[in-house]
Amino acid sequence: MKRVIQVNDVVTRFGERTVHDGVSLHIDENEIYAILGESGSGKSVLMKEMIMLLEPSAGEISVLGKSLSRIGFKEAQALRSDWGVLFQFGALYSSLTVAENIEVQLKEYTDVSKEMRDKLVRSKLALVGLEPHVGSLYPSELSGGMVKRAALARALAMEPKLLFLDEPTSGLDPIGARNFDALIVELRDLLGITVVMITHDLESIFSIVDRMAVLADKKVVAQGSLENVLQSQHPFVEEFFKNEYTKERFKDKVKDV
Numbered sequence: 282m283k284r285v286i287q288v289n290d291v292v293t294r295f296g297e298r299t300v301h302d303g304v305s306l307h308i309d310e311n312e313i314y315a316i317l318g319e320s321g322s323g324k325s326v327l328m329k330e331m332i333m334l335l336e337p338s339a340g341e342i343s344v345l346g347k348s349l350s351r352i353g354f355k356e357a358q359a360l361r362s363d364w365g366v367l368f369q370f371g372a373l374y375s376s377l378t379v380a381e382n383i384e385v386q387l388k389e390y391t392d393v394s395k396e397m398r399d400k401l402v403r404s405k406l407a408l409v410g411l412e413p414h415v416g417s418l419y420p421s422e423l424s425g426g427m428v429k430r431a432a433l434a435r436a437l438a439m440e441p442k443l444l445f446l447d448e449p450t451s452g453l454d455p456i457g458a459r460n461f462d463a464l465i466v467e468l469r470d471l472l473g474i475t476v477v478m479i480t481h482d483l484e485s486i487f488s489i490v491d492r493m494a495v496l497a498d499k500k501v502v503a504q505g506s507l508e509n510v511l512q513s514q515h516p517f518v519e520e521f522f523k524n525e526y527t528k529e530r531f532k533d534k535v536k537d538v
């Protein structure tokens with residue numbers, strides 16, 4: 282299996298504060314990989330380091346075979362179009378229509394014609410389950426679930442190999458959240474992409490995630506499949522995965538651990 286992301290011994294410091302102290306993990310092609318951990322454990326910072334919005338203080342991150350600390354400007358630009366990012370609150374431009382939002386990167390990085398861009402917008406909308414007319418609406422005219430889908434369509438505009446999602450189901454109602462999970466799996470299977478997501482959503486973790494890393498104590502304290510992670514006796518794992526709710530809701534998986 283091809284390795285898509287390799288994180289080796291990453292240390293992250295902000296002034297006196299150390300957020301990561303030797304974080305290592307790897308993500309393989311076509312996986313749905315989750316980054317978990319309590320609030321402030323450095324999940325978002327790690328994801329920002331993977332997408333070159335922040336630089337680690339030490340250690341090494343490679344994405345799609347490129348070492349991020351050694352990459353040149355042009356290579357970095359090319360690499361950025363190999364991934365799409367869905368930030369937690371959708372982050373659509375409120376003054377642009379949905380179609381214009383999806384077009385932003387196409388206009389910036391490609392010279393495809395207006396006609397072709399319109400076609401691409403329609404196909405991305407269809408891919409995320411939105412009707413063509415949604416393209417002419419402004420973000421303020423959409424429901425929460427539609428905002429997420431529109432932002433996902435925008436993240437997919439450049440046909441990325443990798444998709445980064447920051448708490449994709451937060452703020453959605455339970456049905457919307459499960460539909461969004463199903464969409465993520467569908468896109469992974471259809472497009473052959475690798476998905477990296479920060480999530481606290483137990484339903485997603487138990488149903489669609491292939492492997493995960495649990496951040497705590499400035500390190501990865503458990504990683505691998507759900508089965509592997511459940512073997513850990515780290516207090517965060519115990520509390521998050523082996524509480525009364527999960528023992529009842531996921532009793533077939535959380536038993537004898």
Ligand SMILES: Nc1ncnc2c1ncn2[C@@H]1O[C@H](COP(=O)(O)OP(=O)(O)OP(=O)(O)O)[C@@H](O)[C@H]1O
Pocket residue numbers: 295300318319320321322323324325326327
């Ligand atoms: N740009 C920054 N400058 C200084 N400190 C930062 C910066 N970004 C994050 N931090 C700090 O790093 C720590 C980890 O933050 P991060 O946002 O990664 O946490 P998280 O695990 O994603 O938490 P949550 O689940 O609450 O979103 C926090 O203490 C935060 O204050």
